[in-house]
Amino acid sequence: MAYAHRVAPGTKIKLRKYDPDRTVGLQKDEALERFAKLSAELGGLQEELYAAGQHAALVILQGMDTSGKDGTIRRVFESVNPQPCHVWPFKVPTKEELAHDFLWRVHQVVPRTGLFGIFNRSHYEDVLVARVRRLVPKDVWKARYAQINHFEALLAASGTIVLKFFLHISKEEQKERLLKRERDPAKAWKLSAGDWGDHARWEDYMKAYADALSRCSTEAAPWYIVPANHKWFRDLAVCDVVVQTLKSYRSVWRATLVDMSKTRLAELKAIHKRHRSERRS
Amino acid sequence: MAYAHRVAPGTKIKLRKYDPDRTVGLQKDEALERFAKLSAELGGLQEELYAAGQHAALVILQGMDTSGKDGTIRRVFESVNPQPCHVWPFKVPTKEELAHDFLWRVHQVVPRTGLFGIFNRSHYEDVLVARVRRLVPKDVWKARYAQINHFEALLAASGTIVLKFFLHISKEEQKERLLKRERDPAKAWKLSAGDWGDHARWEDYMKAYADALSRCSTEAAPWYIVPANHKWFRDLAVCDVVVQTLKSYRSVWRATLVDMSKTRLAELKAIHKRHRSERRS
Numbered sequence: 001m002a003y004a005h006r007v008a009p010g011t012k013i014k015l016r017k018y019d020p021d022r023t024v025g026l027q028k029d030e031a032l033e034r035f036a037k038l039s040a041e042l043g044g045l046q047e048e049l050y051a052a053g054q055h056a057a058l059v060i061l062q063g064m065d066t067s068g069k070d071g072t073i074r075r076v077f078e079s080v081n082p083q084p085c086h087v088w089p090f091k092v093p094t095k096e097e098l099a100h101d102f103l104w105r106v107h108q109v110v111p112r113t114g115l116f117g118i119f120n121r122s123h124y125e126d127v128l129v130a131r132v133r134r135l136v137p138k139d140v141w142k143a144r145y146a147q148i149n150h151f152e153a154l155l156a157a158s159g160t161i162v163l164k165f166f167l168h169i170s171k172e173e174q175k176e177r178l179l180k181r182e183r184d185p186a187k188a189w190k191l192s193a194g195d196w197g198d199h200a201r202w203e204d205y206m207k208a209y210a211d212a213l214s215r216c217s218t219e220a221a222p223w224y225i226v227p228a229n230h231k232w233f234r235d236l237a238v239c240d241v242v243v244q245t246l247k248s249y250r251s252v253w254r255a256t257l258v259d260m261s262k263t264r265l266a267e268l269k270a271i272h273k274r275h276r277s278e279r280r281s
Numbered sequence: 282m283a284y285a286h287r288v289a290p291g292t293k294i295k296l297r298k299y300d301p302d303r304t305v306g307l308q309k310d311e312a313l314e315r316f317a318k319l320s321a322e323l324g325g326l327q328e329e330l331y332a333a334g335q336h337a338a339l340v341i342l343q344g345m346d347t348s349g350k351d352g353t354i355r356r357v358f359e360s361v362n363p364q365p366c367h368v369w370p371f372k373v374p375t376k377e378e379l380a381h382d383f384l385w386r387v388h389q390v391v392p393r394t395g396l397f398g399i400f401n402r403s404h405y406e407d408v409l410v411a412r413v414r415r416l417v418p419k420d421v422w423k424a425r426y427a428q429i430n431h432f433e434a435l436l437a438a439s440g441t442i443v444l445k446f447f448l449h450i451s452k453e454e455q456k457e458r459l460l461k462r463e464r465d466p467a468k469a470w471k472l473s474a475g476d477w478g479d480h481a482r483w484e485d486y487m488k489a490y491a492d493a494l495s496r497c498s499t500e501a502a503p504w505y506i507v508p509a510n511h512k513w514f515r516d517l518a519v520c521d522v523v524v525q526t527l528k529s530y531r532s533v534w535r536a537t538l539v540d541m542s543k544t545r546l547a548e549l550k551a552i553h554k555r556h557r558s559e560r561r562s
Contacts, residue, residue, distance in 0.1 A: 103435060140438075160382075
């Protein structure tokens with residue numbers, strides 16, 4: 001049974017139909033055990049991705065404040081894997097970034113083949129906060145869905161495996177987490193003036209997310225809805241999708257690696273042979 | 282009468298129908314006079330583009346070796362205009378560039394609003410030399426026409442004025458120019474091993490150019506065929522298109538500049554008033 005829900009391309013989703021508390025009957029202990037196994041697998045897969053150098057992997061994390069984007073990155077991607085993995089947090093655009101098209105700053109930092117890139121927020125903010133907070137006219141953000149699809153299709157065509165996760169928490173859960181942050185001196189700095197304002201605009205954000213997920217889930221770059229009220233389930237769900245997806249490329253990578261090994265072995269043999277004949281003469 | 286030919290979007294062109302020797306009956310002296318006038322106008326237009334800061338301008342120059350890309354840049358864009366204008370020459374892609382999609386390196390250096398950018402060669406090489414020299418499989422370069430159109434539409438949607446010029450010389454003219462280069466010690470360094478090889482592939486290149494111009498001339502980013510056997514006519518033709526195009530934006534820019542001036546004037550008046558009341562008290 002899948003932990004996260006893959007948004008089928010071309011379907012129109014309603015977010016209230018997806019339960020943020022979902023754990024498919026798993027207990028925390030069991031989930032952590034399964035997560036540990038997948039985590040180890042992910043390390044190996046990243047290594048093969050890197051060595052084969054045929055594909056790049058791009059993970060896009062979106063979700064409301066406190067939905068756990070930072071935590072997911074720490075738990076799933078940074079703590080376990082030995083291979084280089086670049087995290088790009090996208091903040092409010094700078095003046096220079098605003099003087100370009102909205103994909104300009106994003107395109108610059110897409111991963112090259114062999115590498116694993118993670119976007120903490122992304123170009124989707126330009127159809128989320130930009131829409132809800134009316135930062136651009138309607139016709140501008142409306143045109144962006146197609147622009148995003150074309151952009152992600154370009155990445156996919158050049159060998160980038162694109163995976164997009166919406167970390168789905170409930171409005172009540174966010175309220176609790178925001179209150180907890182306020183009370184915690186070590187975390188209070190994370191709160192920005194906009195956080196409660198966005199909380200108040202919850203329904204507008206859910207509508208904007210539903211549209212983004214519906215319009216931009218493609219075969220080349222699918223969206224996954226991750227139940228995220230339980231952090232241990234969220235981590236398991238994200239890790240599972242990444243591992244299952246990368247696994248489907250493993251046979252291709254291994255074939256390449258075998259070819260590379262053969263070539264290298266032949267080179268080594270040739271060197272060895274030359275050395276022997278030099279010693280003889 | 283237009284000097285350059287604008288490729289109407291959606292039409293299929295044949296390059297042999299366009300005479301590289303075309304001068305529309307102009308003599309060199311008269312052409313130089315007209316060019317000088319347009320040149321001066323271009324300076325003013327660039328200044329207004331810069332001051333209004335609403336649009337960016339991107340000029341893409343393509344053409345066979347010796348067709349005069351460097352000369353056009355020097356004569357039309359660099360010698361006359363006071364405003365900053367960035368020239369980006371695109372060479373054989375580096376390893377790092379090849380590890381990304383073909384538009385990655387190009388997107389990074391598109392001009393921001395207010396600025397004027399010039400591409401000396403461009404992403405079109407990826408459907409020209411890449412096709413003729415079979416650097417990528419057919420399905421890869423075929424998919425690129427649509428990818429280019431989507432990319433340029435994105436730039437246009439965010440306020441970039443895109444103008445593309447094909448500097449059209451004849452095969453005989455190229456031969457003469459290559460021979461001249463070989464004989465000139467000051468210019469021989471410009472010759473690369475591939476130049477004569479590309480000359481031999483002339484017909485293939487013309488086919489690739491005709492396809493690129495036919496498939497990628499859009500309302501948002503039109504292609505212009507520039508008769509380029511005569512350098513003085515080539516410069517006039519390019520300058521003319523740039524000036525006529527930018528001119529169509531002038532009323533918008535001037536309205537913005539007037540608004541900006543009014544705001545500034547009001548600010549100055551307020552400062553002046555404050556100073557007076559401070560002196561009085």
